[in-house]
Amino acid sequence: MPEPPPTADVSTALVTGGSAGLGQVIAATFADAGYRVVLVGRSSERLDAAKQQLDTQPGRDIVTLAGDVGVREDCDRIASTIEDQFGRLDVLVNCVGTSDRGLAGELTADRLHELIDQNVVTTLLCCQAFAPLLESSRGSIVNIGSLAGKVGARYLGGYNAAKHALAGLTQQLRLEWRDKGIHVALVSPGPIRRDDAGTRYRDRTDATLPASASAPGGGTKVKGLPAATVARAVLACAQKRRTDVILPGYLRLLIVLGNAFPRLGDWLLLKFTS
Numbered sequence: 707m708p709e710p711p712p713t714a715d716v717s718t719a720l721v722t723g724g725s726a727g728l729g730q731v732i733a734a735t736f737a738d739a740g741y742r743v744v745l746v747g748r749s750s751e752r753l754d755a756a757k758q759q760l761d762t763q764p765g766r767d768i769v770t771l772a773g774d775v776g777v778r779e780d781c782d783r784i785a786s787t788i789e790d791q792f793g794r795l796d797v798l799v800n801c802v803g804t805s806d807r808g809l810a811g812e813l814t815a816d817r818l819h820e821l822i823d824q825n826v827v828t829t830l831l832c833c834q835a836f837a838p839l840l841e842s843s844r845g846s847i848v849n850i851g852s853l854a855g856k857v858g859a860r861y862l863g864g865y866n867a868a869k870h871a872l873a874g875l876t877q878q879l880r881l882e883w884r885d886k887g888i889h890v891a892l893v894s895p896g897p898i899r900r901d902d903a904g905t906r907y908r909d910r911t912d913a914t915l916p917a918s919a920s921a922p923g924g925g926t927k928v929k930g931l932p933a934a935t936v937a938r939a940v941l942a943c944a945q946k947r948r949t950d951v952i953l954p955g956y957l958r959l960l961i962v963l964g965n966a967f968p969r970l971g972d973w974l975l976l977k978f979t980s
């Protein structure tokens with residue numbers, strides 16, 4: 707039997723989309739909790755820049771591996787590299803995903819395919835490629851959903867459909883992989899504070915939509931969350947094997963009420979979005 711790699715005693719977390727936005731903050735949070743963190747993204751330049759920023763805090767063990775997680779061969783290659791170099795994977799955070807703007811009534815099939823590819827297929831391929839390593843470690847998968855995967859909302863184009871599909875995939879994998887010891891969880895945050903919030907989707911927001919449509923969450927009246935709060939919830943979710951986390955937490959009650967009483971749910975959604 708081959709010797710395990712010398713570093714196999716260090717807990718390892720992989721964050722897809724770790725070179726920007728929420729993924730980079732999640733990477734910092736896991737690194738500060740003592741994990742070796744593997745950042746995955748398509749652009750090597752972006753990965754290098756993120757690593758450089760993350761390395762400014764001493765003691766962090768950050769590794770970058772470039773690849774497109776929408777491509778099965780790239781996911782398999784990254785899984786082999788992790789097995790060869792580190793001998794283990796304890797946590798997979800699937801953070802790659804993209805929002806949208808527009809009316810579902812005008813959504814094209816091509817755009818919906820793109821959003822499903824970016825938000826769901828990337829996650830599916832990573833879960834499949836890394837499952838053997840996670841089975842060995844009895845590890846955790848945390849998929850980053852959205853409030854848009856828990857309820858509908860106006861003006862979010864195909865994002866609601868894509869994140870609802872991700873929520874369904876997450877629960878199904880959790881049930882299927884329970885006996886393998888792999889924990890599969892969903893974290894569904896509301897809008898996250900960032901410098902470019904409110905401007906990112908302007909080019910997807912046409913004049914027929916209210917100006918609020920390009921705002922975070924498509925104009926949802928929920929206060930923006932600090933990315934660090936979401937990242938801490940992701941870490942706790944992996945470590946405490948939580949299954950389904952909604953942020954901010956008080957919205958869970960409204961979502962449960964809305965599911966039990968759909969007319970009330972629609973009323974609440976219209977009230978909470980402008």
Ligand SMILES: NC(=O)c1ccc[n+]([C@@H]2O[C@H](COP(=O)([O-])OP(=O)(O)OC[C@H]3O[C@@H](n4cnc5c(N)ncnc54)[C@H](OP(=O)(O)O)[C@@H]3O)[C@@H](O)[C@H]2O)c1
Nearest residue numbers: 723725726727728747748749774775801802803852897898
């Ligand atoms: N921002 C919010 O307010 C908010 C709210 C709720 C939920 N979320 C969810 O949080 C997640 C992160 O969102 P974000 O806005 O922080 O992301 P972001 O800033 O747009 O960053 C996306 C990251 O994913 C990487 N990426 C994209 N496609 C990839 C692919 N096919 N393979 C590998 N890497 C890929 C990008 O790097 P490359 O381009 O170099 O590949 C980048 O590192 C998403 O799932 C989003 O739906 C966000």
